[in-house]
């Protein structure tokens with residue numbers, strides 16, 4: 605059977621309601637990533653890259669320091685769902701590799717999206733060049749990575765392609781090559797065989 609593109613598969617997840625289970629599964633990691641990335645002493649503009657049904661956009665928009673929260677996702681069904689839940693929200697359907705904002709953001713967040721690209725470094729360079737303000741922060745969470753052995757069978761299990769397996773050092777190098785500074789990483793909620801969500805964060 606031919607493997608399928610991530611946007612097509614996750615569109616079906618939105619139709620069948622699997623997006624909701626995915627959101628609750630990601631919640632603990634995302635809470636910790638936001639704690640690391642969101643400013644607490646100044647206002648900020650926030651973007652979620654690969655926002656799914658928009659749950660992180662709605663969560664961050666309730667932060668009193670957030671002046672704008674928006675989400676971009678390639679799946680029509682995910683974006684339709686986000687707009688149905690929150691008609692006033694800013695949800696954009698587009699390919700992350702081509703979309704550019706009218707005004708840059710202070711924080712770009714992304715959970716479980718970047719390894720669905722053949723070359724995640726292309727998106728890192730695109731974000732660094734045209735999505736973030738000077739001093740802006742990018743925080744990326746991935747569960748599929750070389751040190752998380754228990755994720756290695758996911759391409760077979762899900763039949764999704766591409767799924768790009770990088771090591772922690774390779775993720776850090778991609779951030780540095782894209783122009784990010786103070787690049788830091790941590791593994792969130794590691795337990796037993798599960799190496800945790802790899803969270804990589806860098807500043808422009």
Ligand SMILES: C[S@@+](CC[C@H](N)C(=O)[O-])C[C@H]1O[C@@H](n2cnc3c(N)ncnc32)[C@H](O)[C@@H]1O
Pocket residue numbers: 610611614615626627630653654655656657676677678679682698699700701714715716717720721
């Ligand atoms: C695993 S889901 C995660 C969704 C959301 N971040 C969450 O935590 O609930 C991955 C999402 O990335 C989107 N996606 C994957 N590749 C994309 C691309 N090239 N452009 C836009 N969206 C993409 C998919 O449509 C899907 O909604």
